[in-house]
Amino acid sequence: MTTPEGRRTVVIVDDHAMFRTGVRAELADHVEVLGEAADVDTAVGAVLALRPDVVLLDVHLPGGGGVEVMRRVATRVPETRFLALSVSDAAEDVIGTIRGGARGYVTKTITGPELVSAIDRVADGDAVFSPRLAGFVLDAFAGSIAVAQVDEDLDRLTEREREVMRLIARGYAYKEVAGELFISVKTVETHVSSVLRKLQLSSRHELTRWASERRLL
Structure with a gap:
């Protein structure tokens, strides 16, 4: 119109x-x-x-x-x-x-x-x-990003867990994530544990690599 x-x-x-x-x-x-x-x-x-x-x-x-x-x-x-x-x-x-x-x-x-x-x-x-x-x-x-895989993995995470995941993967400290998202450090720790468990990863280093490979940073 x-x-x-x-x-x-x-x-x-x-x-x-x-x-x-x-x-x-x-x-x-x-x-x-x-x-x-x-x-x-x-x-x-x-x-x-x-x-x-x-x-x-x-x-x-x-x-x-x-x-x-x-x-x-x-x-x-x-x-x-x-x-x-x-x-x-x-x-x-x-x-x-x-x-x-x-x-x-x-x-x-x-x-x-x-x-x-x-x-x-x-x-x-x-x-x-x-x-x-x-x-x-x-x-x-072109097929160089596995879109289906990205969607399937991310569907396991809540919206807040995605936000925390991206900040942690970018190198933010827990306190910095807490300040960015206006939540407590304890809540950040809980979200990070949940993200690692859902994605079957063992450390924030693995999380950073996982996110980088999928162009999520």
Whole structure:
């Protein structure tokens, strides 16, 4: 639903109100923001009611995540395209979101003008990725990333365990993980033990190697 002035129409889906406000301000002179949503159910309702050209979609949302939004609305609004806009640059998020139906995936380090360009290109049917992320998608299609294996392994972990796993694998100390995620050190220790048990690993060194081989860092 492009406006009479030819401006693209957008719905912003992200669970952080301040981030949505910032994106709306960046787009104000170029794109018509029809609405916002902070969780899966609200996003589904907004997309079906407003039928925007593009949905700016965060990957991790209360209620099931960005892929769940696309699953519930894609066939009902075939003219709407989905552009993932996420803080995550992990391979499993990028590949899973593209497999779920998104036409592009960019990280939140993107500039305002770059985002406007990405929206235009996705609305026109192009696929748009931040440069580093395009390699994940190409590697997945080429078979050098075992996507099925990554998904199966990660499905064993809760969302919080994935967050802890990624930080530990990147070399964070338990206290640093606790500060980053606003949880106690004891809770971090519990999550790490659970991650190692579920992935059948014996140390954080093995965890780092496991995550690196799967492009999860």
